Amino acid sequence: MAKKLLFNKYDKQTLFKKVISDPRERRVVSFYRYVKIEDPASFRDNLYEKMDQLGILGRIYLAEEGINAQFSVPVEEYSRLRMLVDSIPELKNIYFNDAVEDKKESFLKLAIKVRSKIVADGLDDKTFDPSDVGTHLSPLEFHEALSEPNVVIVDLRNNYESEVGHFENAICPDAGTFREELPMVEDILKEEKGKKILLYCTGGIRCEKASAYLKHKGFEQVHQLRGGIINYAKAIQDNGLVSKFKGKNFVFDDRLGEKITDDVLTVCYQCGKPADRHTNCANLGCHVLFVQCEECAAEMENCCSESCKSMVQLPEEEQKKIRKEGRKHSYPTHHLTRKLVGK
Structure with missing residues (x-):
């Protein structure tokens, strides 16, 4: 009997054509859970086979500590997806976070990878229990709590995420990775242990780890936004409220952002005009993520510098050939400074 193919075998161009030509509407979904997975490799193969049968495309990370998934599913298969997930004991009743905006080509293939952790946190503390989390607040509870006196609001995302959108009055640490951010947040909050802490992130998974970490470090009033910004935006829209999150919610797929409000909080790295359009440099040997307005994108051919444009x-x-030979190019970075224009 032939072995089932449990990975993608097509190039990106072929994948794009397949997705675009598929007439089915797709829904972008994410979920996560910290749960003990005894054999992540076998779990991975079983999950890949079943999700592939449903036409699911996306990125899923598995580890002994749990699962972190972002993907799109044909709308007609949504109920079958729910049944599939609930049939797996480790995932039963897991919360689905539906995206604010759906884009057919958000994901082009299904990739399920086994890692040491589902979120790279840099922690090596055997006494740290990631399941001992803070108090979950519904989006409406979080919305109300934002107006309470003496609360401390902390954005647990990377600087390139918070630069285009964040909650009013939030602390936005200037960190490029989550592993850098945890000790940074602990230091920032060292004089705030008696205050009510409100944590938020994109979908909730980083808050889950961070709230447990802060509790482990002695913080007592740690609260987190259930379902993250994605869930908050949907609830605010459904209830006709004015969003206290301003700007865009950065997302880790081809969309690179969901517009929550019309506020533009940063500027084009190249010309300084208000802009919130993230892109990756078109030079695949660089591929740096940066904010670029439409005019500069046209002039620079979607590149971050003249040297990349020449490439x-x-x-x-x-x-x-140049990439294969590993030749180094000096890419000027002085023009790629993040410029926040308001919080």
């Missing part, structure tokens, strides 16, 4: 103007085969 993408070369024939594709020559670009590939």
Whole structure:
């Protein structure tokens, strides 16, 4: 009997054509759970086979500590997905976070990977229990708590995420990774242990780990937004309230952002005009993530610098040869400074 294929075998261009030509409407969904998974490798293969049968495309990380998933599913298969997930003991009744905006090409393939942790936190503390989390607040409870006196609001996302959108009066640590952020947040809050702490992130998973970490470090009033910004935006919209989250919610798929309000909180790294459009440099040897307005994108051919622009103007085969040979190019970064224009 032939072994089932449990990974993608097509190139990106072929995958894009397949997704675009599929007439089915797709819904973007995410979920996570800290739960003991005894054999992540076998769990992975079983999950891949069943999700692939439903036409699911996305990115899923598994570890002994749990699961972290972001994907799109054909709308007609949504109920079958729910049944599939509930049939797996480790995932039964897991909360589905539906995206604010759906885009068919958000994901092009299904990738399920086994890692040491579902969120890289840099922690090596054997006494730390990630399941001992803070108090979950519903979006409406969190919305009300934001107006309470003496609360401390903390954004647990990376700086490139919070620069385009964040809650009013939030502390937005200037960290490029979650592992950098945890000790940074602990230090920022060291004089605030008696206050009510409100944590938020994109979908909730980083808050889950961070709230447990802060409790472990002696913080007593730790609260977190259930379902993250994604869940908050939907609840605010459904209840006709004015959002206290301003700007865009950065997301880790091809959309790179969901617009929550029309506020633009940062500027184009190249010309300084108000902009909130994240993009990756078109030079695959660079691929840096930065904010670029439409005008600069056209002028710079979606590149971050003149050297990268010169590179993408070369024939594709020559670009590939340069990348393959590992030649280094000096990419100027002085123009790629993040510029927040308001909080």
